[in-house]
Amino acid sequence: MTMQAGTMQAGFAGLNLPDLQLRAGDDILPVTRLAADEDPCTGQAFADIPVASDADVDAIVAAAKAALRDPAWRDLVPLARERLLHRFADAIEADIQRLAALESLDTGKPVAIAEAVDIPAAVAWLRTYAGWPSKLAGRAGTLAATPGGYHVYTRREPIGVVAAITPWNFPIVLAMWKIAPALAAGCTLVLKPAPETPLSALRLAEIAREVGFPPGVFSVATGDGRTGAALAGHPDVAKVAFTGSTATGQAILAASVPAIKRVTLELGGKSPSIICADADLSLAIPQAAMGCFFNTGQVCYAGTRLYVHRSVYDQALEGIAQVGAAQRIGPSGDRASQLGPLISARQHDKVSGFVDRAHRAGIERVGGDIALPEQGHYFAPTVLRDVSPDAEAAREEIFGPVLAATPFDDLDEAIALANDSAYGLAAHVWTRDLATAHSAAARIEAGTVFINCIMVADPAFPFGGFKQSGLGRENGMEVLDAYLEPKSVVVAL
Known part of the structure; x- marks a missing residue:
């Protein structure tokens, strides 16, 4: 990332931008292309942001897939995962002024609103889902129509690598609608923020590293529509969680068909x-x-x-x-x-x-x-x-x-x-x-x-749409089903 001197609002003078290097796990990827980040209040660019190439997306998804199988994340007991998510929430809360400034600089929304609404909402969502890992149990039962002696139970397993693609109107809030339940379920996640608003996503990635998430568990791929398409269509991405326009949601749904990916779409409205x-x-x-x-x-x-x-x-x-x-x-x-x-x-x-x-x-x-x-x-x-x-x-x-x-x-x-x-x-x-x-x-x-x-x-109740406003639900306990695969185990005694 490079700064463009003299173009930042006076109200944000002295603001340190996050480390904008693309990473695959702990490996820093070489930047081949940059895009301008513009302040909507001035119409002026103030920074250049890395654009992830198809090769970058491959490396980032590979790191997420490796992290999914790494005992450092896979075998983390539920209470330890809860503590890690709460540490993440604590660190975000402690960073509220900087995060709000980044969000305001990127989106143009008043910083007082970002401090009072956006960042506290992101913390509330994360704390809500931080309590779920120890409650995501399967169940034991008996077969209803099959004679003989069997022990039957179900498991709820993380669906895999999640691609979260988010819009520019509420960047940190809508990112957390996906990050919190996905990580609570034990998935790994690659966040692709809107090209207009990458800063809060990159700061979240910094904070996640600081609080101790294993490399590759939570990554950010900055870029444009091509970057998002590469991520959504990647063969090692098991689920796409998207918020944005209905037209883009339709394209993501079509791209999910060959691999029959799990898809959640929160789309347009009138x-x-x-x-x-x-x-x-x-x-x-x-x-x-x-x-x-x-x-x-x-x-x-x-x-x-x-x-x-x-x-x-x-x-x-x-x-x-x-x-x-x-x-x-x-x-x-x-x-x-x-x-x-x-x-x-x-x-x-x-x-x-x-x-x-x-x-x-x-x-x-x-x-x-x-x-x-x-x-x-x-x-x-x-x-x-x-x-x-x-x-x-x-x-x-x-x-x-x-x-x-x-x-x-x-x-x-x-x-x-x-x-x-x-x-x-x-x-x-x-x-x-x-x-x-x-x-x-x-x-x-x-x-x-x-x-x-x-x-x-x-976070307590589901949110989503009828008709062309979407597919599936976010929030509530219902959203956890989107990040978990139920598995039945039948044992002959």
């Missing part, structure tokens, strides 16, 4: 939010606003389709627009910032294109213009009103702070609108009526339905 006539608007308005605008709309399960009962429609839209306009938009190094920029110029062009086409189609925007910093990929919170169900803004995942709003007259209509999507990741409902709440939750086609709340992700 999540609906429903504000009923009886909703507490003092709660629903700010939550619906930040359910779309948080992290500058770069959230897979953001509530980007808003359906509001006609009786409160205008009031809700005006209130949401005011919440958006009140957000302090600024650089990630400024602790007063509440929203940062979009991740890249490419993403800014994509989001701008959606809004421009909506305007040309006659869709109105609620509220006035919002002042933005002159430098960087900033985009103002935007509320579009009276968006028809077949409009592009109502159907496509924009992945920016753009809310498409539509009125409804009764709950059946709202649920039909909510379900009219190729996606089914999450949904939100605001109502004071319990019958309405539970009826809507049962009828909405989504992996998670939030009632009178938003974005309550937690």
Whole structure:
């Protein structure tokens, strides 16, 4: 890695970047190609990151496969694995300020949010799964239909080498959604972070070495889409855990077919939010606003389709627009910032294109213009009103702070609108009526339905999507099945 002098935000002056050398176990790999790492708040590159070649991926996966079979990891008793995972969590927690700065510099999200949300969430996930190794037992039983004397039991064995491919919106959090259960299950893991946001992943690898993980148990392969494809298609990778776009997830699923790899896919979303006539608007308005605008709309399960009962429609839209306009938009190094920029110029062009086409189609925007910093990929919170169900803004995942709003007259209509999507990741409902709440939750086609709340992700319950929003589940005890192979043992007595 090489630094590009004079391009780092003043708020991060003196920040030491992690050791960006590619490693296969303890062996440092020669760097053949570098890619620029850009600060979205300035649009300027501040570092060059190694791009792992196909040969590098081979070496890294080989080290992970060797570590899987090495007694130093394979024979580590469950309680010792738990202690190691807790040491990992302790070290991350002790490094919170540096990790938050790295995350903010890479993503553009305000450093105060990274410190309060992202790094503590990663620690919480790791601590939750650190308690599982000693509980991952099989079971003993008897055969149901076969006569004779047999002793029968099951084992739960690690699935093997895991490739974790993660996006740029919540790099450390979504990486830990995969790292924690995989290592708890006894797998080895190669993490491929998004090319836009490699820093926190590389720092995690440094910390893992420091706390005593055997070489090859947890590795990072930085690079681009070609690197990810080489990793996902590698014959010695037993499972791919991916979070990202639906299109890339489809490609990973297709690549998994020849080897019949295990695959978990957490993909795109166009999540609906429903504000009923009886909703507490003092709660629903700010939550619906930040359910779309948080992290500058770069959230897979953001509530980007808003359906509001006609009786409160205008009031809700005006209130949401005011919440958006009140957000302090600024650089990630400024602790007063509440929203940062979009991740890249490419993403800014994509989001701008959606809004421009909506305007040309006659869709109105609620509220006035919002002042933005002159430098960087900033985009103002935007509320579009009276968006028809077949409009592009109502159907496509924009992945920016753009809310498409539509009125409804009764709950059946709202649920039909909510379900009219190729996606089914999450949904939100605001109502004071319990019958309405539970009826809507049962009828909405989504992996998670939030009632009178938003974005309550937690390691205790499963997360994933219906339809084109994914395959399998992350989090909860359910995710452990994705990293374990059940084996039946039948012994004739």
